[in-house]
Amino acid sequence: MRVAYGGDADVTEADLADGWLALARSWLQQAIDAQLPEPNAIVLGTVDAEGRPATRTVLCKEMRDDGIVFYTNHTSEKGGHLAGRPVASATFPWIGIQRQVTVRGSVTRVSAEETAAYWATRPRGSQLGAWASEQSRPIASRADLERQLDEVTRRFEGGDVPVPPHWGGYLVAAETVEFWQGRNNRLHNRLRVTPRDGAVVRLQP
Ligand SMILES: Cc1cc2nc3c(=O)[nH]c(=O)nc-3n(C[C@H](O)[C@H](O)[C@H](O)COP(=O)(O)O)c2cc1C
Ligand code: PXP
Numbered sequence: 001m002r003v004a005y006g007g008d009a010d011v012t013e014a015d016l017a018d019g020w021l022a023l024a025r026s027w028l029q030q031a032i033d034a035q036l037p038e039p040n041a042i043v044l045g046t047v048d049a050e051g052r053p054a055t056r057t058v059l060c061k062e063m064r065d066d067g068i069v070f071y072t073n074h075t076s077e078k079g080g081h082l083a084g085r086p087v088a089s090a091t092f093p094w095i096g097i098q099r100q101v102t103v104r105g106s107v108t109r110v111s112a113e114e115t116a117a118y119w120a121t122r123p124r125g126s127q128l129g130a131w132a133s134e135q136s137r138p139i140a141s142r143a144d145l146e147r148q149l150d151e152v153t154r155r156f157e158g159g160d161v162p163v164p165p166h167w168g169g170y171l172v173a174a175e176t177v178e179f180w181q182g183r184n185n186r187l188h189n190r191l192r193v194t195p196r197d198g199a200v201v202r203l204q205p
Pocket of ligand 2: 059071072122123
């Protein structure tokens with residue numbers, strides 16, 4: 001397998017005139033328009049107490065001036081990593097449009113109000129799933145997991161499903177944001193922005 005990249009216009013420093021967020025949103029829109037699967041998926045890297053990295057995919061639910069937001073279980077493995085070392089790297093792997101954006105920075109929890117507002121938009125089934133799963137912990141069988149779902153389904157029957165205390169949003173601060181665009185001969189475009197001072201550095205591919 002060997003794919004040659006290129007064909008569209010080069011991304012340049014001028015594309016960052018309105019800041020990283022405008023360009024990242026425009027690339028996300030292009031990923032949506034290209035019908036890439038899960039265009040808001042990010043590969044999230046965290047580190048454990050020994051500095052060993054771990055990655056997994058999560059969904060970015062908001063892209064805003066100060067960074068990007070995702071939601072998960074605070075007691076999951078990634079939640080444990082973030083409690084000990086609140087830093088992350090998050091990559092949008094938009095391979096189908098020959099792009100990638102990576103946001104790196106410190107991680108903080110979003111407010112309870114913000115989590116509650118997002119929670120309210122989730123389908124009831126996803127809400128019940130968040131109660132039913134002790135994310136990242138072993139379980140003996142699929143049947144046991146479904147029993148846990150039955151139990152929480154009964155518990156919340158006839159009313160709203162509240163936000164679990166172990167669930168919420170994290171903000172990955174946009175301390176650096178790298179825009180990568182595939183080019184011919186592996187001579188890709190890479191522009192790294194530091195939003196704090198607006199510096200833009202071109203990196204060799
Ligand atoms: C496309 C996709 C989207 C996902 N989105 C989320 C998400 O938004 N939040 C989440 O907690 N897990 C999500 N997952 C599951 C995670 O990849 C992961 O399995 C889970 O969060 C447990 O990770 P951990 O054990 O490293 O904490 C998603 C998986 C895929 C493949
Ligand atoms: C375990 C888990 N939690 C949360 C989410 C995000 O789901 P939603 O879009 O319902 O908030 C996902 C998406 O795949 C997921 O797998």
